[in-house]
Amino acid sequence: MTHKRITLRNVRPWGADAADITVSDGIITEVAPAGGASEPGDLDGAGLLAVPGFINTHAHIDKSWWGKPWVPYTYSENPTVEGWIANERAERGNYDIPNTASATAVLREFLRHGTTATRTHIDVDLGIGLKGLESVQAAVAELDGAIHVETVAFPQDGVLRRPGVMRLLEEAAQAGVDSIGGLDPGTIDGDVGGQLEGLFQIAVDHGVGLDLHLHDFGSLGAYEYRQVIRRTLDAGLQGKVNISHGFAMGALQPEVRDEIIEGLAEAGISWTTVAMNGTAPLPWQQMRDRGVPLGLGTDGIRDLWSPFGDGDLLRVAFAFARLHGFRHDDKLVTAVEHATKHGAPFVGRELHDLVPGAPADVVLLDAENVPDALVRCPQRRLVLSAGRVVARDGEVLV
Ligand SMILES: [Zn+2]
Known part of the structure; x- marks a missing residue:
């Protein structure tokens, strides 16, 4: 400053x-x-x-190999979330992932493209413990306040199915992360209520937020949204819970979609999207009308999940505009607003x-x-x- x-x-x-x-x-x-x-x-x-x-509301700066020689993508042409997770755990050690230099390089790419604040998920698992968090904290310190970074301790490899991860998430909360993450409680842990109960308890006990990756589609996806809504209300965590991706939303039946959006509004739950190619467009106007904060993010860039991404959030706004069929000037401006001022609540700001x-x-x-x-x-x-x-x-x- x-x-x-x-x-x-x-x-x-x-x-x-x-x-x-x-x-x-x-x-x-x-x-x-x-x-x-x-x-x-x-x-x-x-x-x-x-x-x-620009405010990048969904990143994974700990996963990248940015700054290292090119890493060819060798994993399956028909990947699954479960397969990507296993591939990353098997390969990351070969590229010294996570490390401070790559996290710093990613943050510098963000700055080059005008991103001045970001929320990043950081893997926490039995293999690396809190090493990713330490790498990110060191990267942030190296840049001496040039970029504002909010952190989410993210159990990418599952929670209940990996005994010890819940304890690591608690340690991350004690170590100062802003939020605790979660991941597909139905398909990854096979226990929607169990995973969510543990995560919500940590949020209540330690005063941190929740930012949950939900990739599940159809009725399972809708069930998970309902569970998150109910538990947010029960725990009094309005304004502290975010759903990331939420791929099911764009393809829900209209009456289910309306009910879910009402629930999100009532529970003060926000939403982040990376405007992924091939996903169903979001009912963004309806969400906006009901006051559901909507942020844009790059997701991981140049990592073992995909070689794509350059950290430019304006390109994500472009993708969001294309995905939703925007052509009129007011809509094109809307896309940039979601990449800038509407990102404020995702990085703890009232005004941006x-x-x-x-x-x-x-x-x-x-x-x-x-x-x-x-x-x-x-x-x-x-x-x-x-x-x-x-x-x-x-x-x-x-
Ligand atoms: Zn993500």
Whole structure:
């Protein structure tokens, strides 16, 4: 965080008329029409488009081999979640996964593309214990506050079927993670109630959130949503529970979908999607109308699950727009809003926008307007994180 006052001059917030954005102690204090008198240390925005820093609400920065020689994907052409999990556990040691250097490299890619805050899941299992968490904490420290990181201790290999993992999750909660993860309690642990009961108990006992990967489809998926909703209400955890992926949602029968969305709204449960190619579009408008927070994420990038992903959340917003058939300007802007300001609650922020009171996380792009930026995904010309210049012309400066 910078402790001086600076002004970012001549930028177009969300494509509006040129403005000067003044920052003090890392917070935006004023957005005024451009043309104020320049002072030493001011930054010239050159009339570029300005949007808030991107918020990646679903990442796995501990899984990546970024920064290492290319790792060819050799696992099955017809993979299953269960098979990917086993493959990763069998192969990760060959690539020193997890490690601090790769986690740092991933966070630097996020910064290069204008992501200034992220929530990341971190594998916790019997093989590596809390090593992934330690790697991520070291990476965050290395970048000295340039990117805000929220952590989720994630039992990728299952919970109940691996005795000892529940204890590790408790240790992670004591070690300061923001949330505890979970994974397909029906198919992975074969005990929806059992896994959820244990996870919710840790959340209540340690005051952490829950962020649950739910890949299951159809009626099992709907049953798991209902269970999460009921337990969130029973535990009084409104506003602290998130469902990740939730692939079943887009294909539910309308009456079931309506009931689930009402339940999510009542229980204050949020939702994150990575807009995966080939998945059913989400009823995003209905979710938004009912106040269900919806965040976008990259998922894992360049790891043993897939070689794809470059950490650019604007490309995820592009994928979200394509998946949902967006063409009109207002919808294209909506996709960018979900990649920026609507991500605020996923990283513990009440406000994340180009307005006074918000963190001074600002991204400049050479684009005519927000829809133009979305469809072209041009280079990020300048990235400010808490008022500090962290990337310029595609070069990370931290
Ligand atoms: Zn994930």
